[in-house]
Amino acid sequence: MGSIVVQAFITLDGVVQAGGGPDEDREGDFPFGGWQQGYDAEDEGDTIARWESRDEALLLGRKTYDIWSRSWGVWDADAEGFLGDLTRLYNRIPKYVASRTLSTLDWQNSHLLGPDLAADVARIRERTDGEIRVWGSTELIRTLAEHDLIDEYRLMVHPLVLGRGKKLFPEGFPLARLALTETRRLGSGILITVYRPVRDEAAAP
Template sequence: MGSIVVQAFMTLDGVVQAGGGPDEDREGGFPYGGWQSGYSSAEDGEIVPEWESRTEALLLGRKTYDIFAGSWGVWDEAAGGFQGELTRRYNRIPKYVASRTLTGLGWKNSQLLGPDIPAEVRKLRAATDGEIRVWGSTELIRTLAVHDLVDEYRLVVYPLVLGTGKKLFPPGFPLTRLTLVASRALSSGVLVNIYRPAGAAAT
């Protein structure tokens, strides 16, 4: 049995849009792309690589798939360091994409889910041994939450308020009770918080 793990870099006001770069996602005229810059610390180089070493599949919405396929899907696998390591891993593992508009996928080892996303994800979780990673994909995450299909939220929270942008938990997100199972403050002021659904068994 696999586990559905949502990972997100987010601001104090919950914005998850385009933290990595100015052109990552300009939808809605978002003006603050790349807001993560300036908060790096030595610990950053330990946390995400350790998390990603557990990733056995990616579960993505259409927009995030397009971003990932245009970056990890084309970057050089021979690159040094974490970028090369993660490029190799992401190319190797299966990618499952929730979309009502795509008819084909160009990134290798990618496949479209059927129209009943909750049922497809339940089958995927039952058939996967390890963590199924969700990045971005806010609309998909809302669908998963409605059907109690998120096993863990890993939230990297930056001491920054933007006041605009796509949020991980927007208005209308379903009532979700969570338990904080781990928290770590980095020297940059960033908090790394891990939550599981209230009542979930500890591991």
């Protein structure tokens, strides 16, 4: 069985919106797009490359899919280095998309999830041998958490407070008890923290 892993670039106040660029996600008139820039990209890149080498599938919400299909979905797969490696990986592996509005998906190896999202994701996790990666997709993450379908959170915590923007754990997020399994500081001051849910095995059916 696979594991569903949420990865996020996140600020100290929990914001995960539009870290990559000014036009990545302007929803809510968010003015701080690209806040991740200015940190040591090589430092972060080494960690991301190691994490992403474990990917066997992507699990994305509709908005994140739109962003990724217009970037990773069209970038040069023959590029050298980190960019080319990830482009080839993301093109190759299956991408499962949660959407109530899309009827077709143009990016290769992309699949729409059905109306029973939790059941579909549980089946995907059961038949996948490896990690199923979730990036962005805050609404999807909340749904997954409601159904206890998240196996790990990997967070790159940036020493930055924005004061506004979409949060990974907004008001009303389901109760979650987590165990810290890894912590590491990068040279740029970013803190890597990895958490896994504490599940009551005795209560499992």
